[in-house]
Amino acid sequence: MPVIAFANPKGGAGKTTSALLLATELANKGAAVTVIDADPERWISQWGKLPGKPDNITIVSDVAEDTVVDAIEAAEQGSQFVIVDLEGTASMMVSNTIGMADLVVIPLQGSSMDAKGGAKTIRLIRNQEKMTRRKIAHAVLLTRTSAALTSRALRNVCEQLQAGGIEIFATPIVERAAYRDLLDYGGTLSDLKAAQVSNLDKAIENAREFTGEVIAKLKAASAAKRAA
Ligand SMILES: Nc1ncnc2c1ncn2[C@@H]1O[C@H](COP(=O)(O)OP(=O)(O)OP(=O)(O)O)[C@@H](O)[C@H]1O
Ligand SMILES: [Mg+2]
Structure with missing residues (x-):
């Protein structure tokens, strides 16, 4: 069952937020997710201890660099999707997880600091x-973008990524x-x-579209594997 890792050694790039959005969306669709x-x-x-965690999401909290490979393998047995939310450093745990992944999502904000972290992930x-x-399979996920405008820094980062042939989530x-709010109050977006929350419908739509793209990329990766 596919393993999706969220990696960027730059702290605060949006790994945890986007990993949780994917987990809750997949669970809403009825999938068993670890x-x-x-x-x-x-x-x-901590989110999992708040009320409203869907029953079909299992959270594994006690992993270390020498146990993460076994933890991923065990999770693959019992769930349809395994999502790994990685730490904001470039460690052995990050490398080991990337080695097990079917898709690495590289969240980054439109800044050159985040982009440097992204480049480090791509080297790993x-x-x-x-x-x-x-x-x-891997692709950059731009995070915390403005709904209204595209900044010069973000345009710059996109141009650099495209010049390097790096895939970017649409x-x-x-x-x-x-x-x-999701991390503060628990449960799912719905x-x-x-x-109480502005633009909730747009937030739900955004999470759904991202999840659809993840599924499409997993399908493409598994088709490419079969063809190889
Ligand atoms: N799309 C978003 N909208 C609003 N806030 C966001 C969004 N993405 C991230 N944040 C906020 O930015 C901060 C950092 O995000 P997050 O914790 O997801 O990053 P991270 O890459 O997991 O960080 P770390 O490297 O520390 O694990 C958090 O306070 C989070 O709530
Ligand atoms: Mg995090």
Whole structure:
């Protein structure tokens, strides 16, 4: 069952937020999802203790660099999707997880600091591709973008990525209060009250489109694997 890793050694790039959006969307569609929470802050584990966690989401919190491979393998047995929320460093745990991943999502905000972290992740992916002698699908996910305008820094980052032949998700994760509320109040986006959160419908639509793209990329990666 597919393993989707969220990686960028730059802290605060949006890994945890986008991993949780994917997990809750997939669970809403009825899939059994395991989240391996390898973020030292354990945000998703804390979210899981709040009311409203869907029953079909299992959270694994106690992983270390020497147990993460076994934890991923065990999670693959019992769930349709395994999501790994990684720490904001470039560690052995990050490399080991990338080595097990079917898709690496690289969240980054439109800044050159985040883009440098993204480039580091891509180097880790290339190393793991050589070590495991297989292709590892990966794509950059732009996060915390403005719904209204595209900044010069963001345009710059996109141009650099495109020049380097790096795939970018067509759907960016827009800056939305609903995504912060999710971690504070628990449950899924559809449990939030539209009267209390601005643009909740747009936040839900954004998470759905991102999830659709993840599924499409997983399908493309598995078709490419079969053809190889
Ligand atoms: N799309 C978004 N809309 C609103 N707030 C966001 C969004 N994405 C991230 N944030 C906020 O930005 C901060 C950092 O995001 P997040 O924790 O997801 O990043 P991270 O890459 O997991 O960080 P770390 O490297 O520390 O694990 C958090 O306070 C989060 O609520
Ligand atoms: Mg995090």
